[in-house]
Amino acid sequence: MGEFDLIERYFKRPATRSPLGVGDDCALLAPAPGMQLAVSTDMLVEGRHFLSTVDPARLGHKALAVNLSDLAACGAKPLAFTLALSLPAVDTAWLEAFSRGLFALADAHGCELVGGDTTRGPLNVCITVFGEVPAGAALLRSGARPGDELWASGTLGDARLALEVFRGTLALPPEAFEQARRRMELPEPRVALGQALRGIASAAIDLSDGLVGDLGHILAASGVGATVDADAACAVTGVPASAALDPALRRTCALAGGDDYELLFSAPPAAAAAVREAGRQSATPVARIGRIEAAAGLRIVDAQGVPVVQPFAAFDHFQVRT
Template structure:
């Protein structure tokens, strides 16, 4: 099987948003009147972003999910995506499962594959996703104001628990490990919540490299500081077995775990009811974990407001171990 046979068999589908489909040198996309294009690119590299043992269907899901999570953080509606895929060899069973997982998530969000590239090489997946958002309504990192409350969606730290099991530093019961592994390998992008938060949230970011690190992007862009309740964050770990773990490890997972792909956002206190309603309408749990302050810097405290001295580092691709 050659490159174009591979594309024809596993990735060519009818597309309505680009009249050329996947069969020309470029895709042609046009946002609706009054809308702006939102564009994001993410790369997944074997050994850095995923393990060789991952189910290829889950990998197909995650490859698109991490991009849809970026659209969610901007409040954008998904439209289309391109896929650049490097493969060490053609494995038809792997391709069938990968494309099945990829398109199941794409179809769930009405997001069409409109182009890309394939080549031979170390396993590497690169997706560029396109969305649309009403002009001037995108959620940005730069809108947080002193007095805003800090919110997060869903659960925190589950993927980090799975990673620690893979590293051999932690043991979990089989059912708990499978739950954590699914969160690591098959995250659910909060697309509906992101759109529901337009006009409510003042700033937003998706959680890919850990809460502390990603919150730092909001603080830097907005020129503010924050206090985070570590106990409130740890309460959002979704694996019940984690309650028995060392508190320092729980805090590391919740505050610096990475691979959560939840939304971290800010909103004025007066908007709290609207935030909760956005969570209800999008069937997404949301919880307050802190506040934005005028004083620069990030302060991590316990439930009683006492400072926590533990250090938390954001994930860095050029410093982290494989």
């Protein structure tokens, strides 16, 4: 099967948002009047972002989910995406499953494939996603202000639990492991919550490299500091068996685990009811885990306010992860 046969069979679909579909050198997109385009790119590399044994349908889901999560953090509505796919060989069963998982999530969010590229090489998936947001209404990293409360959506640390099982450093009961593995391989982008938080949240980011590291981006962009309640963050870990883990490991998973693809955001205290209503409307749990402060730096405390003396390192592609 040649490159263009592969595209025709597995990735060519009707597209309404680009009049050219996937059959020309460029896709043509135009935001609606009064809207801005939101654009983000993410790359997934075998052995770095996913295991060679992953179900290809789950990989297709995750490849798009991590990009939709960026749109969610901006408060944007998904429109379309492009796909660049490097394959070591043409495996029809793999391609069928991968495209099925990819398009199931795309259809769920009304996000159309409008172009891309394929080539032979190490397995590598790169997606660029396009969304739209009302002009001036996008959620940014730079809006956090002293006195704001810090919130997180969904659950934290589950993907790191699964990773530790794969590494052989942790054992979980089968049901708990499967729950953690689903969170690792099938993250749910919080697109509806992101849109519901427009005009409510003062700053936002999606959690891809761990809460501590990603929060650092908000603090740097906003010129503020923060205090995070480690016990509050651990309390929203979704895998029940995690409660029996060593406290230091639980904190590592929740605060520096990575691969959560939840939203971390700030909002004024007066907006707490509106934040909870946004969570209710989007069917997404939200939890208050800290506060923004004028003093620079990040302080991590327990439920009693006692400082937590434990290093938390964010994920870095060019550093060795522990």
